[in-house]
Amino acid sequence: AQSVTQLDSQVPVFEEAPVELRCNYSSSVSVYLFWYVQYPNQGLQLLLKYLSGSTLVESINGFEAEFNKSQTSFHLRKPSVHISDTAEYFCAVSEVGSGSARQLTFGSGTQLTVLP
Amino acid sequence: NAGVTQTPKFQVLKTGQSMTLQCAQDMNHEYMSWYRQDPGMGLRLIHYSVGAGITDQGEVPNGYNVSRSTTEDFPLRLLSAAPSQTSVYFCASRRTSQGHTEAFFGQGTRLTVV
Numbered sequence: 001a002q003s004v005t006q007l008d009s010q011v012p013v014f015e016e017a018p019v020e021l022r023c024n025y026s027s028s029v030s031v032y033l034f035w036y037v038q039y040p041n042q043g044l045q046l047l048l049k050y051l052s053g054s055t056l057v058e059s060i061n062g063f064e065a066e067f068n069k070s071q072t073s074f075h076l077r078k079p080s081v082h083i084s085d086t087a088e089y090f091c092a093v094s095e096v097g098s099g100s101a102r103q104l105t106f107g108s109g110t111q112l113t114v115l116p
Numbered sequence: 117n118a119g120v121t122q123t124p125k126f127q128v129l130k131t132g133q134s135m136t137l138q139c140a141q142d143m144n145h146e147y148m149s150w151y152r153q154d155p156g157m158g159l160r161l162i163h164y165s166v167g168a169g170i171t172d173q174g175e176v177p178n179g180y181n182v183s184r185s186t187t188e189d190f191p192l193r194l195l196s197a198a199p200s201q202t203s204v205y206f207c208a209s210r211r212t213s214q215g216h217t218e219a220f221f222g223q224g225t226r227l228t229v230v
Binding site: 006009031032036045090094097098106 | 120151157158159160161219221222224
């Protein structure tokens with residue numbers, strides 16, 4: 001079974017400051033890793049994902065995340081945040097493999113609030 | 117581009133009432149699922165389907181039924197609503213049931229049971 005831990009439930013940060021949202025996972029097999037973002041009163045949408053290859057992945061709006069296998073982490077970072085980045089961010093994991101359905105397991109979420 | 121459509125957006129039920137939450141996707145996705153979102157608990161899987169006629173239970177299936185008669189539709193039924201089912205419900209679809217495929221979410225149904 002897999003699990004995801006997001007240690008910070010709320011992260012307030014001032015506009016143009018850097019931010020890191022932490023994510024750690026647990027699994028007995030290899031995994032795929034995802035960050036989803038949920039803007040107010042909307043559904044979740046994919047921000048970025050790690051499937052294989054380079055451990056550093058980037059999104060189109062300046063976020064990046066690095067897969068660290070030894071620390072079982074997939075922290076999300078942005079060097080300079082904007083007001084529009086205010087949202088809830090979910091880390092998720094899914095097992096690698098074929099055959100049976102692979103479920104997506106979510107962390108409890110981190111509310112990022114960017115202050116003017 | 118409709119994607120995943122959920123109806124209704126809001127619903128208030130009395131304890132013991134039944135209702136169906138609708139979910140439809142127009143992307144010909146094989147895999148569909150229902151989650152509930154509660155504060156501090158993230159999203160928890162209720163039921164899922166890997167294709168028409170095939171459904172299975174997730175982490176928190178009690179009190180809910182599903183069916184998948186077509187590829188497009190995946191309704192969630194609450195048999196006898198309880199206050200513990202007050203939550204925000206999300207339907208999601210994926211192209212396949214394999215772990216690397218992106219999930220697309222509906223906008224959610226906010227359900228209150230009084």
